[in-house]
Amino acid sequence: xxxxxxxxxxxxxxxxxxxxxxxxxxxxxxxxxxxxxxxxxxxxxxxxxxxxxxxxxxxxxxxxxxxxxxxxxxxxxxxxxxxxxxxxxxxxxxxxxxxxxxxxxxxxxxxxxxxxxxxxxxxxxxxxxxxxxxxxxxxxxxxxxxxxxxxxxxxxxxxxxxxxxxxxxxxxxxxxxxxxxxxxxxxxxxxxxxxxxxxxxxxxxxxxxxxxxxxxxxxxxxxxxxxxxxxxxxxxxxxxxxxxxxxxxxxxxxxxxxxxxxxxxxxxxxxxxxxxxxxxxxxxxx
Amino acid sequence: xxxxxxxxxxxxxxxxxxxxxxxxxxxxxxxxxxxxxxxxxxxxxxxxxxxxxxxxxxxxxxxxxxxxxxxxxxxxxxxxxxxxxxxxxxxxxxxxxxxxxxxxxxxxxxxxxxxxxxxxxxxxxxxxxxxxxxxxxxxxxxxxxxxxxxxxxxxxxxxxxxxxxxxxxxxxxxxxxxxxxxxxxxxxxxxxxxxxxxxxxxxxxxxxxxxxxxxxxxxxxxxxxxxxxxxxxxxxxxxxxxxxxxxxxxxxxxxxxxxxxxxxxxxxxxxxxxxx
Numbered sequence: 001x002x003x004x005x006x007x008x009x010x011x012x013x014x015x016x017x018x019x020x021x022x023x024x025x026x027x028x029x030x031x032x033x034x035x036x037x038x039x040x041x042x043x044x045x046x047x048x049x050x051x052x053x054x055x056x057x058x059x060x061x062x063x064x065x066x067x068x069x070x071x072x073x074x075x076x077x078x079x080x081x082x083x084x085x086x087x088x089x090x091x092x093x094x095x096x097x098x099x100x101x102x103x104x105x106x107x108x109x110x111x112x113x114x115x116x117x118x119x120x121x122x123x124x125x126x127x128x129x130x131x132x133x134x135x136x137x138x139x140x141x142x143x144x145x146x147x148x149x150x151x152x153x154x155x156x157x158x159x160x161x162x163x164x165x166x167x168x169x170x171x172x173x174x175x176x177x178x179x180x181x182x183x184x185x186x187x188x189x190x191x192x193x194x195x196x197x198x199x200x201x202x203x204x205x206x207x208x209x210x211x212x213x214x215x216x217x218x219x220x221x222x223x224x225x226x227x228x229x230x231x232x233x234x235x236x237x238x239x240x241x242x243x244x245x246x247x248x249x250x251x252x253x254x255x256x257x258x259x260x261x262x263x264x265x266x267x268x269x270x271x272x273x274x275x276x277x278x279x280x281x282x283x284x285x286x
Numbered sequence: 287x288x289x290x291x292x293x294x295x296x297x298x299x300x301x302x303x304x305x306x307x308x309x310x311x312x313x314x315x316x317x318x319x320x321x322x323x324x325x326x327x328x329x330x331x332x333x334x335x336x337x338x339x340x341x342x343x344x345x346x347x348x349x350x351x352x353x354x355x356x357x358x359x360x361x362x363x364x365x366x367x368x369x370x371x372x373x374x375x376x377x378x379x380x381x382x383x384x385x386x387x388x389x390x391x392x393x394x395x396x397x398x399x400x401x402x403x404x405x406x407x408x409x410x411x412x413x414x415x416x417x418x419x420x421x422x423x424x425x426x427x428x429x430x431x432x433x434x435x436x437x438x439x440x441x442x443x444x445x446x447x448x449x450x451x452x453x454x455x456x457x458x459x460x461x462x463x464x465x466x467x468x469x470x471x472x473x474x475x476x477x478x479x480x481x482x483x484x485x486x487x488x489x490x491x492x493x494x495x496x497x498x499x500x501x502x503x504x505x506x507x508x509x510x511x512x513x514x515x516x517x518x519x520x521x522x523x524x525x526x527x528x529x530x531x532x533x534x535x536x537x538x539x540x541x542x543x544x545x546x547x548x549x550x551x552x553x554x555x556x557x558x559x560x561x562x
Contacts, residue, residue, distance in 0.1 A: 071524025073351070076367035076517045083513030084552065086506055091555045094562055110555065117311065117551050118514065124304035125544040126522045165489070165499055179495035187502040193509070 011214025014060055018139065021057025022108065025050040025146045029104040032153040036100065036160070041240045045248040047153030048232055050146060051196065052225035052255075058143030059203045059221035065136035066204060070128075074208065077140060078201025082193055084114050085144020089152070090184075092145065096160035103159050107145050115141030140200075147196040148189070154229070154248060155192070155236045156183045167239070181238075188235065195228040216266040223263045226256035300540055308547035315550035319557055325483065326557045329476035330550070336472035337515045337549025341541040343465025344370045344519040347404065348455035348529045353447070357421045360448040360455060360528050362411050366520035367513070369407075370466055374512050376403035377467015382474055382505060392475050393468050400467020404459040408451055415450045423450030428531050433457060448528075458529030469515070473549070474508035477556055484560035507556045514552060515545040 028050035034043050062077050070076065092107035115138030123133035153159045167181030179185040203221040207213075233248035240248075312334065320327045347369050350361025362369060380399025384392045415421050424441040425431070426448030431438070434453050442448050451459075481500035489496065522541040527534045 070521060072367065072520040073365040076365060076520050079367050079371065079513045080517040083510040083517065086510040087552050087555050090503070090507070091559050094559050097562065114551055114555065118518070118548055120304070121308060121544040121547055122518055122521045124301055125308050125547070126518065126540055127299065127301055128521055128524075162489075180498040182499075184502050184506075185495065185499045187505065189502070189506045190509070193506065 011218075012060075014064055017057050017060045021054055021143070024053040025057075025150065026104050026108070028053065029146075029149060029153060029159070030101075032157070032159065033100060035157045041157035041244040042247055044154050044157040044236065044240055044244050045229075045233070045251050047150040047155075047159075048229035048248065048252065049150070050153070051148075051150030052222060052229060054143045054146035054150065055196070055199050055225040056218060056221050058140055058147075058200050059217060061136050061139040061143065062200065062204045063208075063217065064132055065130070065140070066208070068130045068132070070130075074205040075201040078197050080118065080137065081140035081144035081200055082147070082197040083144070084118055084141045085111060085146075085196075086148055086189070086193055088114050088141060088145040089148040092149070093152075093159055093161040093164060096162070100160050104146075104149065107149050108142050111142040111145040112138050115139070143200065144196065147200065148192060151192045151196060151228070151232045152183060152189070154232050155188060156239045157236075157244065183239065186238075188238075191235065192232065195231055199224040199228045211270055213266070213270055216263070216270055219259060219263045219266055223256065223259040226252060226259050230256050300543075305540075305543050308543050311547040312550040315554040318554060323484075323557060323561050326480050329480045330553050330557060332476035333473050333511070333553035333556075334546050334549045336469040336476070337511060337545045337553075338542050339465050339469030339472065340370070340374060340512060340515040341469075341519040341522075341545035342538055343374075343400075343462045343469060344516055345523065345527065345535050345538045345541065346458040346462030346465065346530055347373065347527075348408075348451060348459050349523065349525075349527050351526045353526065354449075357415070357419055357443075357449045358446045359526055360423070360425055360450060360452060361526055362407060362451070362459070366523055366527075367517050370462075370516035370519070371513060372407070373400045373404045373463040374466035374470045374516060375509065376400055377463065378470035378474055378505075378508055378512065381467065381471025382501070385475055385478060389475055393471055396471025397464045397468040400463035400465075400470070401460050402463070403467075404463030405456075408456045408459045412451045412456070421449045423452045424448045425452045425454070425528055425531070427528050427533065428454075432531055452528075454531050455529040458531075461530070466512075466516075470508055470512045473511050473553075474504050477504035477507050477553075480557055481560065488560050503559075507552075511549055511552045511556075514548050518544050518548055 028046040031046040032043050035041050066074050088111035092103050092110055095102045095106040119134035119137030122128050149159055164183045167178050168175050202224050203217055207217040207220050230252040233252045237245050319330045348361035349366045350359050350363050353359035354361045355363035377396040377400025381392045381396025384395035422441045424438040429439055431452055431454050481503050485496050485500055519541045522537055
């Protein structure tokens with residue numbers, strides 16, 4: 001049994017963050033579904049917001065898990081999060097065959113099942129004996145799958161399997177359906193995978209240490225999430241109308257700029273003792 | 287190398303109850319696939335074997351972590367998950383390229399891809415250690431290299447657990463790359479067979495372009511499962527390992543049981559994708 005080291009004091013309780021993360025991501029994903037109802041694609045950017053909300057919550061899950069000393073680096077938790085999340089996410093998109101409304105909710109339930117099994121394996125079979133392990137790996141799997149679902153919805157404006165496998169190519173003025181030009185067929189998923197993985201594994205890895213503070217780590221999570229969202233907005237040029245892409249891009253860049261400047265402010269606050277430091281003087285200089 | 291300086295927590299020994307539950311999970315997954323989609327039973331077993339190969343192979347890789355970067359522990363100076371991902375994914379790409387030539391050539395290509403990446407990595411790591419950091423290779427866990435017979439204690443700096451990359455660790459790294467690349471390729475190859483067979487009937491009559499779809503789906507699933515198996519193994523090793531001569535190497539049965547259950551569950555959902 002390992003000893004818990006408190007990463008940072010204060011901040012929001014983890015259960016509250018879990019609630020905000022799940023509800024916020026679900027609401028944003030269901031707003032994306034308005035695209036199908038109203039035959040438009042301007043709501044695509046809500047997918048990116050869902051992913052960022054999930055990443056914001058996932059950063060705190062990683063912090064809770066890693067405050068027990070995994071013995072290996074923080075990024076490994078991010079890799080297992082997305083690695084198992086992508087399986088739950090792809091399976092959930094297929095649930096759209098039953099009802100498209102099932103996808104976001106089904107994604108959470110399937111990810112929770114896979115994550116709980118993986119958590120049980122790491123905690124009991126591998127003898128890690130960390131009390132929160134099963135729960136946190138389950139949470140991280142949900143975060144990974146919601147991130148994939150959100151960014152995919154932002155790229156294509158839909159999270160329905162049949163929409164994700166069919167793209168269209170304009171050939172000699174004719175529009176032809178092509179599987180290779182789709183989100184899954186073109187393996188855009190691989191890029192989303194790494195964008196999500198970097199965004200979830202970086203914040204706590206960058207901010208951990210003796211003077212780690214809750215708001216700075218969470219702001220770093222938002223900053224990483226919006227940066228990934230910006231790249232996703234650029235990639236959505238291939239699938240969405242120009243108007244929707246411009247909306248996504250402008251919203252991403254505004255939010256990223258805001259989170260980046262806030263993050264720099266918080267970093268300066270936490271490093272206040274160094275603000276007025278002078279360059280090291282050489283002895284006997286002048 | 288824990289995140290906040292807490293002690294690494296991996297205990298020794300096997301938890302019999304939990305291991306039994308893990309084996310039941312494997313059997314249940316195979317039984318479910320056998321009932322709903324019998325043609326995919328053999329591929330699922332292939333996926334499970336792939337996961338086992340990955341987790342067994344990762345134990346060979348000499349992982350040094352942050353202490354190795356400072357010349358205070360032997361091994362390659364990064365974490366288990368990153369090394370496994372590098373070696374295994376290089377193998378996976380090599381094997382995926384050769385998938386059309388049949389399973390034997392595909393697996394061989396995958397193994398050579400992973401082994402080659404690890405061989406180059408280990409060589410360059412030693413070049414940096416010897417010529418840039420100026421440290422000789424000395425293991426901290428054994429006094430004598432089991433293959434070359436070189437002795438280590440005289441070269442080991444005081445206060446360190448050894449440093450550099452001894453020959454036995456180099457061999458371990460290449461073996462780990464071979465197993466990891468082969469395992470990743472096996473997962474990819476088996477899933478590709480399932481999707482190529484099932485997708486035309488699931489999606490519709492049109493088969494044009496479906497190969498691209500099958501390759502993409504199998505590829506992203508293989509990457510996901512590879513990372514799951516590799517990270518579970520990293521949790522089993524808890525930090526650093528020198529290679530096959532390290533006492534921690536004896537923990538591999540635990541990781542094999544865990545990874546087989548994890549691959550069975552992930553493989554189950556990957557195969558159920560074409561059923562629902």
